């Protein structure tokens with residue numbers, strides 16, 4: 252009896268989902284590419300919420316080490332936390348590209364059917380990987396584990412079978428992009444984007460083999476991690492920003508494209524050899540002190556340039572724009588990128604400092620502000636552009652119904668992450684001084700630093716600000732579902748100069 | 749807006765600059781990569797051969813370089829058994845794969861990279877916490893039942909039982925011993941190794 256009731260309920264839910272999905276697929280406000288983009292955005296937002304949840308679990312374990320001990324250990328929660336982050340951000344980027352591909356090229360997406368298939372394949376694979384992380388967790392010390400459970404390398408833990416699937420999906424994505432531009436028209440943005448995607452996907456290959464020699468292992472591992480976030484992702488975001496500034500503010504193409512080339516020159520010119528700031532202590536030769544220190548110290552320059560560029564453009568156009576939440580998140584992006592990557596990164600990038608801060612909470616402080624400030628923000632801006640269009644290009648300017656919601660989400664998320672960053676910074680200073688400088692990095696030194704009241708307090712504050720972040724995340728989720736639904740006004744028309 | 753755009757502000761100029769700067773940096777990185785990979789192959793001067801696990805290893809302050817350096821001393825076979833290069837590599841490989849399959853890096857750092865919930869493992873082999881000579885057995889014992897042998901130093905943080913087998917544990921210890929002999933340019937600084945107390 253009860254079983255039957257459940258079955259009925261499930262069938263009802265499934266039917267409801269199917270009909271909602273059919274309504275969505277019939278949405279006349281969205282092109283084919285934009286519908287695919289919304290698929291990616293939806294999955295991205297769900298993974299973002301998962302990221303926050305598992306971050307909280309890991310954060311709580313610093314305070315109560317017994318919490319979920321041997322059920323969901325710290326390493327499992329942390330792995331899901333950072334993997335969900337990498338995946339949702341990539342989903343957001345892919346979605347953003349599908350979003351503007353047709354607008355930029357002037358033709359419908361070539362091979363859209365394959366792109367749709369690739370989305371479902373990728374999402375299925377992600378679900379399986381996460382389930383294995385949570386249910387199987389670890390394996391024996393052999394290749395089978397690395398192929399099917401977990402590769403055990405931070406950020407790119409996905410087992411090898413999934414790596415191969417990811418590459419296949421990236422090839423389909425790349426085909427969609429390149430073929431569509433080829434059929435339509437090329438532009439400066441299109442050219443930079445296409446080459447950047449080749450580099451981004453190619454770099455992933457550097458993380459797909461096993462090495463016993465841990466120096467060699469970490470040498471290539473950093474190619475993926477660093478050359479993603481400090482080179483190819485930054486340029487990808489530059490392309491996305493260039494397009495958005497034209498759309499949102501009506502900035503002239505020639506201006507954004509010139510800026511885009513300047514950013515590429517500065518970002519790649521500093522970021523590629525800046526890779527050396529990860530080669531100080533992993534066994535690699537001493538010349539990386541000079542090369543890594545010098546070039547990575549230049550990395551903040553393009554980030555400053557981006558702030559100048561976007562604020563200047565916004566000012567020139569009197570901040571007149573058709574989508575207030577999106578512009579607010581874009582401004583959060585430029586500042587967040589500058590602060591998190593530029594300032595926080597610079598502070599520990601010289602070897603003389605990094606000797607003491609390397610692998611402490613200092614890195615975690617920087618990691619949080621940089622990933623959030625540079626990449627979470629810009630994706631959220633795009634989610635807002637997408638919901639606006641999906642809801643019939645509705646009004647998203649001043650006096651928006653329930654405008655408090657997006658504003659509170661914006662405030663809570665930014666303050667929450669900033670608060671966590673500062674708490675971790677304090678912990679990082681304490682750890683660098685006590686564990687590293689004074690006591691010399693032994694196990695006793697490590698725990699002396701971890702048990703110090705300043706460290707313990709910082710961990711409590713991190714969770715408090717983490718809860719604030721989660722509250723912001725929840726509001727954002729709600730707002731994306733609801734914003735503009737009751738609006739009858741059309742979006743403000745921006746004068747395209 | 750009728751004035752001509754100076755060349756240094758033109759799209760074409762920056763496009764060319766972007767292409768040249770990017771390819772130049774990339775070519776340099778490739779060249780440096782060849783050099784670095786040659787210098788960090790196992791058995792070179794910076795990364796020791798796997799058979800270094802047959803030796804006594806320490807970590808000492810080098811007055812000339814003004815930093816700590818690993819030093820390889822006399823014979824001290826791991827688990828009392830001399831291994832040839834192939835056997836040593838096999839054991840270290842088992843250990844390395846175990847550290848990956850057990851996801852050590854999401855609690856610990858290795859060479860300073862990873863997570864910050866548990867101590868750095870770069871010089872774990874040399875940590876005075878393990879006591880004196882023959883401490884490999886203490887390490888194996890710990891890895892087999894970390895809950896039972898946990899010390900936590902008052903933090904209450906305990907390593908979970910990861911189902912490591914005895915064979916795997918020996919591999920992990922071999923891997924840690926080998927890693928402790930890598931020349932990491934003085935990281936970690938000021939670390940007092942087992943047996944280096946007198947310095």
Ligand code: HEM
Nearest residue numbers: 480547550592596597599600609610614618621622625862
């Ligand atoms: C948006 C761009 C950036 C992101 C997302 C980012 C993120 C991260 C993350 C997550 C880590 C920790 C890696 C680990 O888990 O071991 C890290 C390390 C580091 N980052 Fe960044 N970063 C960015 C830009 C920069 C910039 C521009 C600089 C320098 C100016 C920089 C300097 C460093 C340094 C020196 C480390 C090594 C920390 C250590 O030794 O432990 N980062 N970054």
Ligand code: HEM
Nearest residue numbers: 303306307309310614615618622623627717720863864865
């Ligand atoms: C609810 C809010 C969050 C909490 C409580 C939280 C907690 C944590 C914890 C406990 C770790 C492990 C640090 C360690 O190994 O000691 C971590 C790592 C990390 N988290 Fe979060 N997190 C939160 C939100 C975020 C957000 C919003 C981002 C970025 C968008 C982020 C990015 C990262 C990164 C990049 C790392 C790895 C850092 C490194 O290895 O240096 N987290 N987080």
Ligand SMILES: [Fe+2]
Nearest residue numbers: 477481526528
């Ligand atoms: Fe980096």
